[in-house]
Amino acid sequence: KQEVTQIPAALSVPEGENLVLNCSFTDSAIYNLQWFRQDPGKGLTSLLLIQSSQREQTSGRLNASLDKSSGRSTLYIAASQPGDSATYLCAVRPLRAGTASKLTFGTGTRLQVTL
Amino acid sequence: DGGITQSPKYLFRKEGQNVTLSCEQNLNHDAMYWYRQDPGQGLRLIYYSQIVNDFQKGDIAEGYSVSREKKESFPLTVTSAQKNPTAFYLCASSSPLGSVNTGELFFGEGSRLTVL
Numbered sequence: 126k127q128e129v130t131q132i133p134a135a136l137s138v139p140e141g142e143n144l145v146l147n148c149s150f151t152d153s154a155i156y157n158l159q160w161f162r163q164d165p166g167k168g169l170t171s172l173l174l175i176q177s178s179q180r181e182q183t184s185g186r187l188n189a190s191l192d193k194s195s196g197r198s199t200l201y202i203a204a205s206q207p208g209d210s211a212t213y214l215c216a217v218r219p220l221r222a223g224t225a226s227k228l229t230f231g232t233g234t235r236l237q238v239t240l
Numbered sequence: 241d242g243g244i245t246q247s248p249k250y251l252f253r254k255e256g257q258n259v260t261l262s263c264e265q266n267l268n269h270d271a272m273y274w275y276r277q278d279p280g281q282g283l284r285l286i287y288y289s290q291i292v293n294d295f296q297k298g299d300i301a302e303g304y305s306v307s308r309e310k311k312e313s314f315p316l317t318v319t320s321a322q323k324n325p326t327a328f329y330l331c332a333s334s335s336p337l338g339s340v341n342t343g344e345l346f347f348g349e350g351s352r353l354t355v356l
Contacts, residue, residue: 129282156337156343157342157343157344159344159345161347166328166350166352167349167350168244168246168330168347168348168349168350169330169332169347170347171344171345171346171347174343174344176342214282214283216283216345218343218345227285227288227298227299228285228345230282230283231282232280232281232282233282
């Protein structure tokens with residue numbers, strides 16, 4: 126059974142700092158891995174999607190990497206801003222046929238960027 | 241704008257009542273999902289559907305029911321059999337495999353259900 130772990134559970138950094146969020150998974154047979162952001166009381170917003178054949182994806186100040194062999198993904202946030210404060214979740218889609226499949230989510234890292 | 245619309249945003253239910261949460265998408269996605277989120281826990285899958293008139297139980301389907309009569313719609317009914325229904329419910333859909341951004345998951349804004 127796939128297990129996804131995100132460490133740390135919470136993180137507080139001063140504005141302007143570069144930071145790395147971690148996501149580990151136990152089964153390397155994945156189709157893709159997706160990073161999300163969730164603000165309090167809101168739905169999840171997709172940040173980056175990495176297919177299993179890719180090593181990284183970039184969007185603005187965000188960069189996500191994927192190392193399937195070691196079961197790890199990192200989300201790098203450059204020059205953090207108070208508006209980046211949110212909970213960040215990763216999810217893995219298993220490598221199996223079918224349009225819908227049971228993704229496994231981590232419990233998230235709650236990030237606070239202070240002034 | 242393309243997206244997923246959930247309603248209502250907040251819902252209060254008395255014990256013993258069934259309630260239905262609405263989820264509508266205009267992304268033309270075949271696959272749709274319902275998740276439950278509780279404080280301190282990861283998202284848990286309730287039901288998912290790959291295509292119209294087909295759906296599968298997720299990890300915590302007991303006390304819930306769904307239908308998929310239209311591609312755009314995937315309503316969730318929380319029945320009186322659900323022992324602890326107070327939670328935040330999230331609907332999602334995913335892009336087809338083999339497409340650009342294949343298998344990307346998109347979420348609605350969620351519905352918060354409180355049992356009084």
